[in-house]
Amino acid sequence: MADDDAQGLQAGQSGLIVRVPEAEPLVRAWRDRLDPSARAGVPAHVTVLFPFLEASRIDDDVCAEIGEVLGRHQSFEACFKRCGRFPGVLYLAPEPDTGFRRLTEAIVARWPEHPPFGGQFDDPVPHLTVAQGQDEAQVEQAETDLLTGLPVVAQVSSVDLLVHDGTRWRERASFPLSPSDV
Template structure:
């Protein structure tokens, strides 16, 4: 859910994420200061698909389809040992990326009306945002502080639906992957 500021979050908007709890001790302080999604209640994560369907469309049929689609995807491990950048953004780069891209693709294929990032970008680049909207000098400082805390690993065993209620992002459901 990178790139949104709290003023651009809309009540009823949803997103699908992979939580990365192992990243919290590494990135929490930076995210709380420099990532609007953290201030709005989103934990350290990698976005799978944002925006997804509006909350009004999240009926039992959609939830069952998500359970089916994601339940056929194999759980996997990620390693975080490097940072990456977009303009004004510092992120942790997960490895390998293939499984994360596959999660996005299978969901986007099933719901073509919900392209990744609203169709704004042509390439899917899985990432865990640490800081957003800063100049390179500040990002350099943050990155220098992060590198001493890497590497770490994380197990991806579910995809979580997040729903914005107008004030905070709340977990709406969790969909397990195949173990």
Template structure:
């Protein structure tokens, strides 16, 4: 979800993610080594919205509203067949990515005070982060290894609410797609 050096791993921080357990065999060793969020308890995932509301603002009414927004969207199949890069970051690219974009747009529209990634980017690109904060040589090595492990296909049927407890990320709730 966030870079460990950014100060965004703090108690009460939340995010909405789509877990991709099918990708774990391909990415786990790299993520454990090169992605601070993996070491903090976040599974292989595509972020729907981060940061979301502070944990103190999430009650049963909020969870019901999240469930309603998420539940309007159908479950879907996706595939990760290629690696992509942002500066210092290696990720897997989902295809199709439209369902992820629609989930992000729907949640951000319902809670406009929580723009994706704090509003830092003009376009949100759905992705599964494998490594971040690394130099090009490390990213090239990881990418070369991953290309031999792809494609990974996944069935997406839910969105998880993750909460940072001050030490690790924990799943607080799961919301089903229709």
């Protein structure tokens, strides 16, 4: 998921993400080189919640609950117009980010024992990670290249549940959002 790497991950960890396939043509080559999560099978995405439940706790009832919680939210459009930085991380920033924040808030309200990123950040910022833990020169080169391909407009219509098998992330389920009224 965002801001993690293959080190320290164990089989059975899970997370909820919004795939952003519209960004793949722009970010794929950079993510493959500069983001360990891409090499572990995670597509271009914005994290809704990581870490989530241990995979052994995710049964049909839990999936039904996830679907119910997320199904109360309408699909929405997000535009990635700019790059942003955290320490050691280059990302694309979605605008507006309200829809992503609401999805996270809804899942955390149902599973409060699983705060975003383990409670590491007071206000987790929705983002699409492109590079993490890399040499600054490479990150600057990536950012310069990315800026020439922005904006990327994405339609957010589902949230995917990914589970780590010990080596790679694999999709376990996908949960549709309600169609927007627009």
